[in-house]
Amino acid sequence: MEDLLVILVVEDDQLIQGIVEGALSDGGFELAIASSGEQAVELLDGSGGKYRALVTDINLGSGKLDGWNVARRAREIDPEFPVVYMTGDSADEWASKGVPNSILITKPFAPAQLVTAISQLLNSGTPTA
Template sequence: MVVEDESMIQEFAREALSDGGFEADISQSGEEALSRFREDRLRYRALLTDIGIGDGLNGWVLARKIREIDPDFPVVYMTGGHAEEWKSQGVPNSVLIEKPFAPAQLVTAISQLLNTGSASA
């Protein structure tokens, strides 16, 4: 599940994940993503979320709410300006990648979490 409100980054993530063998389901808001996750959580293998996703739930809150449902769910944060908040706001065993990033960084971050179940900062 990719949660991003900017269309260019949505498409960038979709292409990068597709090239890496993943299917991206795009949500434009935290509320939309949480609703989809609650409806069919077995459909999703990881959360890739921007931190600042418009009004409503931000990426930090979304990840915490998803982890309340599934405590081990893999989380990758994307940010262009909130990296310093990761240690205090991010969920344990998550990965943060800073924008701009290469497609390979995105695929590597998701693969790392899926393959090991955890990640180091």
């Protein structure tokens, strides 16, 4: 079986989910989609290491877990887990709440920016902050 690059995408807005899904699929990635922080953590905990990166919105609606929490959980599983945050209004909190060696993309963004960010993290081995 081929070693697929499965990206876990966490986004509560279905329109943005579709944009992200299209961009990453066109970029050659397989996806798993979660619409809440809680669902994302369940997928991470039961994954057996199948996910290669996390793309998460920061503000995830009415759930208790936001994108900051999901990324921290991913890093508990794998300290080098690649993380890309997406946000429309929380960029100023990235320095204090974001995990090290992550990338933040502000909405609206070009789909190619997302593919580039994921590729950069996956190909860098040890990304720089």
